[in-house]
Amino acid sequence: MxxxxxxxxxxxxxxxxxxxxxxxxxxxxxxxxxxxxxxxxxxxxxxxxxxxxxxxxxxxxxxxxxxxADSGSDRTESGPSSGGPPGAGPGGPPVKRGFFSSHLKQKRILILRGAVVNILIMGFFMMGIISIYWASFYKRNELLRRVKIWIVDADNGSLVGTQFTTYAQQLATELDSVQVEVHDASQYTYDNLLDLVVEESTWGVFYIHDTASSNLLAAFENPATTGAQYNSSEPIEFIYSQARDQLAMGSIVTWVNEVASGFRASFALSALKLASQNYSIDTIISEAPVVITSPVIIEFNDLRPFDSAILMTVTQVGLIFLIIVSFFQFNFFQPTHMIIAQDIKPVHFMIYRLTMSWIAYFFLSLFYSFISLAFQLDFTKKYGHGGFVIFWMLNWLTMVSVGLFLENAVNLCVPIFPPFLGFILILTVIGNIAPAFYSIPLQHHIFRYGYGLPIKNLADATRTIMFNTRNSMGRNVGVIIAWIVLDHLAFPLTMRFFGLRMRKKAMAEAAAKNNAGGPPKH
Known part of the structure; x- marks a missing residue:
């Protein structure tokens, strides 16, 4: 047969x-x-x-x-023709061994080596990047020496003005923190000082009114009439703007409270001595005791109060979410982009990608802005009802600038070392928020780089809208637009780099497949 x-x-x-x-x-x-x-x-x-x-x-x-037919030994030997790996039967699964098997010694060495390298790399970048945020708090109390508080004595060196100026300068020297500067009252009007504080020419002003001493002396002379109407909070006023930096102003106001309480006790002794030597002390105590016990109480005048905790969302924490959502847009839209990626010319694909990013950020920034509107934040303090639209447009431009920056980072990182992309996102977040959350003058000089970043400028512009603080809107928008221009210029270059590296990688995998007689392993 x-x-x-x-x-x-x-x-x-x-x-x-x-x-x-x-x-x-x-x-x-x-x-x-x-x-x-x-x-x-x-x-x-x-x-x-x-x-x-x-x-x-x-x-x-x-x-x-x-x-x-093949020989039995040929069919049971592992290899490409048997359909199974070494140690397996024909077409069967690979043999499973214990982790500490002698056959896996080399693989355990590779795992240990890879784990050590990965931990060192992650630790290096973690210390390098996260340290930026820690550094923004470093020695902040010592940096309060940079804060200059003005003393403007409109009392012309009379009793109250002279004693307060001497006491404040002495305390500033002893505490070695906030510094004081004496300014000639003839150079300023009261309204002018209010504008200078809002425009951040100074962190605050001790304004000694021109009637401070005369009203006090009049109360000593006529305790029954003038003394009964005497207001202890009128002589000295501390003018400041909390919305400039609510955290820094917390430290500054603490120092001012120390000045106020110390001077109140010190000047009470001086007033008692003055009254006992020149006036009827018994009459003053009976008719107007406040003139002796509390002759001067410093009044606080907060021109731009940070009056709602929810405002922290748009000036600080919300900025982190804005960066992250800008990054998510890229990931969410990738499957959509791939529908047409292979059917149009590269130049058209780049234009399409940029256009889609602008459109996506337009609506995402609107949703982000609606959140603040839903929680009844007041957008009318500076620009009236147009404040919300300006707030939305600023968020839109900032999302475009940050989002395109991250897209360029993706194009560079993925072909080289994809795991590094996570650290790029962390660096973008921390590098932007470290100088944006706190006043740069109260940080190390290296954080001046924040003036050129989009998030810092968005934060400043948002404070202008929400609190009517110093208006630097022109500079803020200019910096954000400059980043958008740079992102657009870099996008074709990073896309070309991505394409060349991925094409080279694909060709290498194809060559490896041909040499191995099978498809490349991933």
């Missing part, structure tokens, strides 16, 4: 696979998108698995004897 002959080569399957691989690799070379490469690589693996299944089916149907 003639032996039945079997064709061992699944010619049709091999040819089909080769044609498919050629088509896929051609597509890989022409695409510049990471997601497209990953999707096509998955297709290649699925086609290769189908081809392997076809080969396995033919091999398993081979006879066990006869001219067309």
């Amino acid at each position: 003639a032996s039945k002959q079997y064709d061992l080569q699944p010619v049709t399957s091999v040819q089909r696979t080769a044609a498919i691989e050629h088509e896929v690799m051609s597509s890989l070379i022409n695409t510049t998108s990471r997601e497209a490469l990953e999707e096509q690589s998955d297709d290649l693996e699925r086609w290769a698995e189908k081809d392997h299944s076809d080969r396995t089916t033919v091999t398993n149907n081979l006879p066990t004897s006869g001219p067309g």
Whole structure:
């Protein structure tokens, strides 16, 4: 009986696979998108698995004897023809061993080496990046020496003005923190001082009214009439703006309270001595005791109060969310971009990507702004009802500037070292918020870089809208637009870099597949 002959080569399957691989690799070379490469690589693996299944089916149907059969040893030996890895049966699963098996010694060494390298890399970048935020708080109390508080004595060096100026200067020297500067009252009007505080020419002003001493002396002379109407909070006024930096002003106001309480006690002794020597002390105590016990109480005049805790959301914490959402836009839209990525010219694809980013950020910034409107934040203090629209437009421009920066970072990081992308996001967040959350004059000089970042300028512009603080809107918008221009100029370059590196990677994988006789491993 003639032996039945079997064709061992699944010619049709091999040819089909080769044609498919050629088509896929051609597509890989022409695409510049990471997601497209990953999707096509998955297709290649699925086609290769189908081809392997076809080969396995033919091999398993081979006879066990006869001219067309392999030897038993050939069929049970592991390798490409058996469909299984070393140590496995024909087409069977790989042998599983214990983690401490001697066969896995080299792999354990590789794992240990990789773990050490990864931990060192992550630790290095963590210390380098997160330290930026820690540094923004470093020695803040010592940096209060940079705060200058003005003393403007309109009392012309009379009793109250002279004693307060001497006491404040002495205390500033002893505490070595906030410093005081005496300014000539003839150079300013009261309204002018209010404007200077709002425009941040000074952190605050002790204004000694021109009637401070005369009203006190009049109360001593006529305790029954003038003394009964005497207001202890009128002589000295501390003018400041809490909304400039609510945290820094907390420290400054603490110092001012110390000055106020100390001077109140000190000047009470002086007033008692003066009254007992020149006036009827018994009459004063009976008719107007406040003139002796509390002759001067410093009044606090907060021109721009930070009057709601929810305002922290738009001036500080909310800025972090804005950066993160800007990054999410890129991830969410990648599958959408891939629908047309391979069907249009590269230049058109770049224009499409930029246009879609502008449109997406336009609506995302609107949703972000609506949150503040829903919680009844007041946008009318500076620009009336147009304040909300300005707030929205600022958020839109900032999202575009930050989002495109992160897209450029993705184009650079993914082909080189994708895990580093997470640290790029952290660096973007911390690098922006460290100089934006707190006043740069009260930080180390290195944080002056914040004046050139979009988030710091958004924070300043938001304070202008919400509190009517110093108006630097022109500079703020200019810096944000400058970042947008730089992002647009860099985008074609980073896209080209991404395309070239991914094309080179695809060609290397194709060459490795051809050399190994199978599809590249991922």
